Amino acid sequence: MEIIIALAVVGLLVLFFVAQYNRLIRLNISVDESFAQIEVQLKRRSDLIPNLVETVKGYAAHEQGTFDAVVTARAKATTASTVADVAAADGMLTQALRGLxxxxxxxxxxxxxxxxxxxxxxxxxxxxxxxxxxxxxxDNVRNLNTAVKTIPTNFFAGFAKVTEREFYEVEDPQDRNVPKVTF
Incomplete structure (x- = not known):
């Protein structure tokens, strides 16, 4: 009887371990997948830019500085690879598009x-x-980071080789300025 109880406890611990490990792996995969979706949408935007620039050039050929800023920002956006680099390039491209x-x-x-x-x-x-x-x-990064920092999953994070991930933050100084409204 004692052996059955001991085996049942060991079996439950193994199931618990597997469940926590799999949860962390699923969360980590969700973060990777959602970052890939950002890159898909940024690629789509990047593909639209040459057509937009050429259309505007036809009407405003003397605005070369603006066109150059957009082309430079697009080039940086297509070569960025880390979350921070992609976010910085994304912000720069957004600013250049506003100018265009x-x-x-x-x-x-x-x-x-x-x-x-x-x-x-x-x-x-x-x-x-x-x-x-x-x-x-x-949202996916928040879920993963919460799991990595909270009990009991934080005990399994090292074993699963899952660490905290950085949030996607676009540094855009214009977004932080309070708009001036006059009547």
């Missing part, structure tokens, strides 16, 4: 162009998908 769209505002014929309007709509849709992907990634 600001240039477009000065050209009524461009704003009325169906090609430009279509590209602008596609870019807007993609920006929404990028924002959703960032949030999804950060």
């Amino acid at each position: 769209l600001a240039v477009a505002e000065a050209y009524p014929d461009l704003k009325a162009s169906s090609n430009f309007l279509s590209l602008q709509e596609e870019l807007s849709t993609t920006e929404n998908k990028v924002a959703f992907s960032r949030q999804f990634y950060n």
